Amino acid sequence: MRAALAHRLEPGRPGPLGTQLRDGGVNFAVASNDAEAMELCVFDAGGSRELRRLRLHGPNTGVFHGFLPEAGEGLVYGLRAHGPYRPEEGLRFNSNKLLLDPFAREIVGRFRWDDLHHGYQLGHPAGSRSFDARDNAASALKARVRSPLDEAPGLSSRPRVTAAQRVLYELHVRGFSMQLPGLPEALRGRIAALAHPLAIGHFRRLGVTTLSLLPLHYSLAEAHLARQGLPNYWGYNTLGFFCLDPRFGAPGADARQRDIEMRETVQALHEAGIEVLLDVVFNHTAESDEHGPTISFRGLDNRGWYRLPADDRSRYENLSGCGNTLDLRQASPQRLVMDALRHAMLAWGVDGFRFDLASVLGRGDHGFDPQATLFAALRQDPLLGEAILIAEPWDGAPGGYQLGRFPGAFREWNDRFRDAVRGLWLGRPVTRGEFARRFTASSDLFQHAQRSPLASVNFLTAHDGFTLADLVSHSRKHNHANGEDNRDGHDHELCANFGAEGASEDPAIIDTRRRVRRAMLATLLLAQGTPMLCAGDELGNSQGGNNNAYCQDNPTGWLDWETTQGDDVDLVAGLCALRRTHPLLRHPRWFVENPHEAGDAGVLWLSAHGRAMRIEDWHDADEHALACQIVAGDGPAQSLLILFNPDAQPRRFVLPAGRWQRLLDTATPCRSQLAGDVLSGIASKLAPTGVAPSESGYLAPAHSLTLLRGLDAAPETRP
Incomplete structure (x- = not known):
């Protein structure tokens, strides 16, 4: 490649950071506030042999930059930063170490833990403040220039899932x-x-x-x-x-192929x-x-x-x-x-x-x-x-x-x-x-x-x-x-x-x-x-x-x-x-105290005895069971009642007045229709209309949660 043999880089532009294919070549931009000089090191296609070192221009507002004419996609490169090595001041420049571009679109090579990749000498009495002068380019990770993909089709086909x-x-x-x-x-x-029908079917x-x-x-x-x-x-x-x-990705795939696999999966x-x-x-x-x-x-x-x-x-x-x-x-x-x-x-x-x-x-x-x-x-x-x-x-x-x-x-x-x-x-x-x-x-x-x-x-x-x-x-x-x-x-x-x-x-x-x-x-x-x-x-x-x-x-x-x-x-x-x-199970607003007056949904916490939880109930360490009633006030009357029985024995709950239908009992094996319906085969009326709370009840199994629906009005279904 003729560009790899060039002796100088044109000034180019200080952005975007990383590489950009433009005007028949590649623009390079690397940010560094403290470096005194920055070199672009061009390698052969396999990344094993360094072909040329080219000094980047700058810095321009903290960015080193350069343009390599007639270079293109597939060019393999690394960076060498020159500057002071004073670890006590936070300065760790070591131009003997080839550096990976943080904005690389593809990484070449496989990292192996080796003393060569440290800027200091392992085992030296000065520890991490010492200096290692050995060159690690042969085994260092490198970047490969890649052209950007067009906008992913999945970006414009995002599902219409609401937050609720x-x-x-x-x-x-x-x-x-x-x-x-x-x-x-x-x-x-x-x-x-993740795009296979088996996976999508499970989701x-x-x-x-x-x-x-x-x-x-x-x-x-x-x-x-x-x-x-x-x-x-x-x-x-x-x-x-x-x-x-x-x-x-697939074995042997390059970065572009992995990117395509990802975007097709998302789509x-x-x-x-x-x-x-x-x-x-x-x-x-x-x-x-x-x-x-x-x-x-x-x-x-x-x-x-x-x-x-x-x-x-x-x-x-x-x-x-x-x-x-x-x-x-x-x-x-x-x-x-x-x-x-x-x-x-x-x-x-x-x-x-x-x-x-x-x-x-x-x-x-x-x-x-x-x-x-x-x-x-x-x-x-x-x-x-x-x-x-x-x-x-x-x-x-x-x-x-x-x-x-x-x-x-x-x-x-x-x-x-x-x-x-x-x-x-x-x-x-x-x-x-x-x-x-x-x-x-x-x-x-x-x-x-x-x-x-x-x-x-x-x-x-x-x-x-x-x-x-x-x-x-x-x-x-x-x-x-x-x-x-x-x-x-x-x-x-x-x-x-x-x-x-x-x-x-x-x-x-x-x-x-x-x-x-x-x-x-x-x-x-x-x-x-x-x-x-x-x-x-x-x-x-x-x-x-x-x-x-x-x-x-x-x-x-x-x-x-x-x-x-x-x-x-x-x-x-x-x-x-x-x-x-x-x-009511995915309400997008905070519950209010008086749902019917406020025209919104509210919640009432009840003891197993059917009364509203009082201050002393909340602090009763010997009681664990409780019930949560969710009431809608912004339309036809709706009510859900959730019974929590964490005890090792069944627990009887006194239910609020009205008729209730059991939608779920976690202690009972159940089958789902998997088509947006509630669980099938387990619905049963538990209390007739007009029965007073003290006269109605439900025996919740040990270690179970039960969900009930009030039958005074049909449930409202929203998309």
Whole structure:
């Protein structure tokens, strides 16, 4: 290629960052506030031989840039940054280390942990303040120039799912598909597996509307995992924010082919009425702390990318718990986030994002700021302003727990819902008042700044922690396979084994676990807010008590479809159908005290004796059962009654006056019509019209949730 043999670069333009194919060549732009010079290193097609080093022009307002005439798609390149090496000042330039462009659209090579990739000498008495003069170009990761794809067709065919209809389903692409019965072997573990009729059929059978995919970006396994031969299966260790990880595409596929596979999968899901969200990790990078390798960001502009403590700038602020923290107060990280999100929407057609450890995104000079610059940028962006945004509202450092404080466009994972629901059904200390607040969308956290109940993303389990089957089968974690002597993972996760640790053949224990599991699923899907299921919980999937299977790319971390609990799949399908059929179960506004006067919906909490809960009832530690009556005041009279009996014995509930129809009893096996109808075969009139509350009642089975519908008016169905 003639351009690769050029001796100088033309000045080019300082943007966009990364590469741009234009005017018969390639424009390069690299941001660095502290570098004194920047070189473009051109390699052969395989990335093994360096052909030429060309000095970029600039810096121009912190950007080095250059134009390479007659170069084109497929050009392989790396960067060398020149500047001072003074780690105590946060300066770590080492031109002996080839650096990956942070805005690379394709990454060439395979990273292997080697001392050569560190900017300092491992084992040197000066530690990470020493200097390594060896060149690592032969084995370093490199970038390949790629032309952008046209706008993804899925972007204009997004499903018409309203916020109130949304039911999230969190899954790992490999974990979901590796053992899916009937799936062609060539699709297992790939993004395209989600577009197969078997997968789409399962999503539609359940009634979920929105997939939340664990990270798909190019990531690395941490050094301690690599030493043990383990992968970072979950992928929360990103290096390439514009590239899909090769493990999710067809073997031997290039970046463009993976991009096409992704966008076609999203389009197929959209045609089935299913939205797609990506889990994105902008709180840290794969370079880790001061003992980590120099791969990209650290060598280009250490102080411009990372948060460094004022008292020792040779170290890193570790707000993420992963070694470093991107400094999102600064221009380069902010631009990377915005560009990467736009790329995911434009190239792949996704509908939105779940932000890992999202409190980092709003960390300013004095802690978390809901008005942080990045949040404002997201809000005003014409494209991203329409995206679904979900925050994990905490990070790994003091002051990082910010549940309820994110700006209005965000929805937030609500771990207090998780703990309250587990506490009630597992017999752990939780007041009925705490449970009632969480079941009705946590108004104490979200009823401000025009936020709606739907801002609360309710969940029982997620990728991180016990599966639903395991949290009712184990009283402690079993993470020995992770190679950390069972020290990793949450030590105090709310769980209970109900009489035996792990699998049991005792019919009574099996029955209790089943009842509790089903009652919790019903609580999740009947609660106000936005529900999120963890893939596999509807199957009874187990990880053998491992509550941190982040490095288990094997049957431990994959869904076990062979142990499918058919009744639980039907239960979830029926619950989603009930949620669709009864708008009171997904009310988009906060409940009011006097629904008929206000012309809206309200809720009344009742004791098992049928009276309104009083102050002393809320604080009665010996009572656990309670009932929730939801009443509509904005149309024909409607009423739903939910009975919660977490006790180990049946409990009689006194019902409000009127006729009631049972729609659901979680203790009873049931089948769903899976066509928008309520559960079939279990409806029964329980109390005749006009019977006084004291004379009517219902015996709720042990460990059960029961849903009743008032028969004074027909239920209203809305789309």
